[in-house]
Amino acid sequence: MERVYIGLGSNLAEPRQQLQAALNALAELPHSRLAATSSFYASDPLGPPDQPRYVNAVAALDTELAPLELLDALQRIELEQGRVRKAERWGPRTLDLDILLFGTRQLAEERLTVPHYHMHARAFVLYPLAEIAPELQLPDGRALQQLLAACPYVGLERLSD
DSSP: OEEEEEEEEEOSSSHHHHHHHHHHHHHTOTTEEEEEEOOOEEEOOSSOSSSOOEEEEEEEEEEOSOHHHHHHHHHHHHHHTTOOOOSSTTOOOSOEEEEEEETTOOEEOSSOEESOTTGGGOHHHHHHHHHHOTTOBOTTSOBHHHHHHTSOOOSEEEOOO
16 A cells, blocks of 8 residues: 545535545555545635636545556546646646655656645645654655745635534
8 A cells, every 4th residue: 555645626516525426436446545634724716817716635645556557546536527638738727636656666657646736836736735744754755844834825725614
C-alpha cells in the first residue's frame, strides 16, 4: 500500500455534495482505503474570474493501484459526476480530482506528473493537505511546512461542517 494524496475541487452543481460523493466513491475503490479527509475550503477561482468560488479538500488514500490505474479510476469518478472536459483550462467544473502525491514517487509521464506540478503555490491544496499530514515531506525533501510559509492563506475560507 502506498499513501496517495488527492486534491478535490468543485464549483458547479452543489460543490459540497460533489466533494462528498467523490469521497464516497474514493472509499469504494478496489485495493484502496480512504485514510483521511480534510475539511472543505472555499477558494477563489484560478481561471476566468466570472465563475463561482470553488470548494476544495484533500484526501489521503492508501492504495495498491498503480498510478495510471488510479488516474483512470479518478477520471471515471469525475465523468460519473458530470465532469465535461473542455479546452478551457481552469474553467468551472462539477468535479476535479488531482493526484497530488503518490508515496515518494516522482513521475513525469504524458498523462500524469507527480508531485502535482503547481501544488507548491496553491493555498487551496497546501492548507487542507497540512490539516491531514502536517509533518509531510515531499519526495524532493522539502517539508510541507516550508511550502506553507511561502504560500499565504489568501482567498481561502475553511467551511464549517
